[in-house]
Amino acid sequence: MSVAITIDNVVKRFGKDTIINGLSVDVRPGEFFTLLGPSGCGKTTLLRMIIGFNSIEGGTIKIDDQIINDIPTHLRNMGMVFQNYAIFPHMSVKDNVAFGLKNRKVAKEKMNALVDEILETVKIAHLKDRMPTQLSGGQQQRVALARAIVIHPQVLLMDEPLSNLDAKLRVEMRNAIKLIQQKIGITTVYVTHDQEEALAVSDRIAIMNNGIIQQIGTPKEIYQRPNCVFVATFIGLSNILEAKVKITGAAKILDFGAYEVPMDNLIPEISAGSKVLVSVRPEEFEICLKGSDGLTAVVEHSVFLGVTTHYFMRLENGQEIEVVQNSGVEDTIPNKTTVRLLVQPAKINVFTEDGNTPLIVRGNR
Incomplete structure (x- = not known):
């Protein structure tokens, strides 16, 4: 027993x-x-x-x-x-x-x-x-x-x-x-x-x-x-981005500067103007070669690993991030290519500025 x-x-x-x-x-x-x-x-x-x-x-x-x-x-x-x-x-x-x-x-x-x-x-x-x-x-x-x-x-x-x-x-x-x-x-x-x-x-x-x-x-x-940035970065890999919260009527929005993401799963208590940290796993980005919406990034180099290709990119603010894409999606994107990155609102995680408190409604995925 x-x-x-x-x-x-x-x-x-x-x-x-x-x-x-x-x-x-x-x-x-x-x-x-x-x-x-x-x-x-x-x-x-x-x-x-x-x-x-x-x-x-x-x-x-x-x-x-x-x-x-x-x-x-x-x-x-x-x-x-x-x-x-x-x-x-x-x-x-x-x-x-x-x-x-x-x-x-x-x-x-x-x-x-x-x-x-x-x-x-x-x-x-x-x-x-x-x-x-x-x-x-x-x-x-x-x-x-x-x-x-x-x-x-x-x-x-x-x-x-x-x-x-x-x-x-x-x-x-x-x-x-x-x-x-x-x-x-x-x-x-x-x-x-x-x-x-x-x-x-x-x-x-x-x-x-x-x-x-x-x-x-x-x-x-x-x-x-x-439930905190430490766990997000220790289990697997996460890119940690800075953002602010905007509230327009009943809508809550993550403002990355030149890119805004509507969110329907932030906790009700969050206030407008709050500085937050956003955890985005490499596979939670969508790469766009055309279009004007999204985070602007430049491909520094890439690694082909069979099923997936890992891209190492640099954002406009100089931050280095990693993005993973299924290798069968398209040809490998050449180095120095400028792309737009979209995040998936239902999958990303948001924390307080100190990284210790989650701001996503638990169980929401």
């Missing part, structure tokens, strides 16, 4: 430095929950607090209704997969996977059955007699995963488990991890700094920065409706 994790107002200090100060988050039973953020934001620190490697200076962590703050790590019934795999080089695959079961004094017959079952699940049963030096990086990661979940833990914790793999193996393993997690139904907390990886595997994502959770949501929610 899957469990919930309740993290309530937790505090972590190292000496005089407070790394996490009053953080709260709930992880649902059976959920694949990802902590995503830049290096040093506190995500691994929080993961280590859950498993018991780090002490808790304030607040509580619960598994279902049980507070685990003072429960020793080896009694928390959690499995962990580390960045460097941490598999034993002198043990075969099956002995590595059986390690936790031996420590729990599981009977040999049952232990062998459990090991065989999990090796089939992670698709390395044919490698059970090999030594770690005979395995690829992806195979070693599968061993580490099997070892973590063969003990049937209540919670699976994963700390940057794919960072040591090459690009192709990362994609292969992230898909495998998600499928295995869904099959087993174990509550999982996953740490990464890789945005694409987080989008691919997560049920929900918590974006962290400086020990603070900036936003929690599904991958789609966070990508389409970030």
Whole structure:
């Protein structure tokens, strides 16, 4: 049966430095929950607090209704997969996977059955007699995963488990991890700094920065409706443009200077003359080679990436932006071409001048 994790107002200090100060988050039973953020934001620190490697200076962590703050790590019934795999080089695959079961004094017959079952699940049963030096990086990661979940833990914790793999193996393993997690139904907390990886595997994502959770949501929610400029620019790529709000009767308009965009999804409380920041993802621009409406931009250079072409442009105010267009739309636009750029009002995001507050009605897309 899957469990919930309740993290309530937790505090972590190292000496005089407070790394996490009053953080709260709930992880649902059976959920694949990802902590995503830049290096040093506190995500691994929080993961280590859950498993018991780090002490808790304030607040509580619960598994279902049980507070685990003072429960020793080896009694928390959690499995962990580390960045460097941490598999034993002198043990075969099956002995590595059986390690936790031996420590729990599981009977040999049952232990062998459990090991065989999990090796089939992670698709390395044919490698059970090999030594770690005979395995690829992806195979070693599968061993580490099997070892973590063969003990049937209540919670699976994963700390940057794919960072040591090459690009192709990362994609292969992230898909495998998600499928295995869904099959087993174990509550999982996953740490990464890789945005694409987080989008691919997560049920929900918590974006962290400086020990603070900036936003929690599904991958789609966070990508389409970030709640601050930090999230907008950390998840994927966003061009941040300055604008002012004009109000004419009941109409609200974003004024970019020589280009105005009517908006029907700004919050009612917004006032005329407000300075705002507008987040436009590269694919949310429409390139016009003819016509006088839109932002004026000059193509500096372009990169063809098969399905898409990425244009690097400069606006009239000197700001550099990136625009993505499907490669099949038309021929690549030559460098130094002047174009007009239209934005899609339903897709762009608008924030207060400090970038910390969204001004789009939530749920509107």
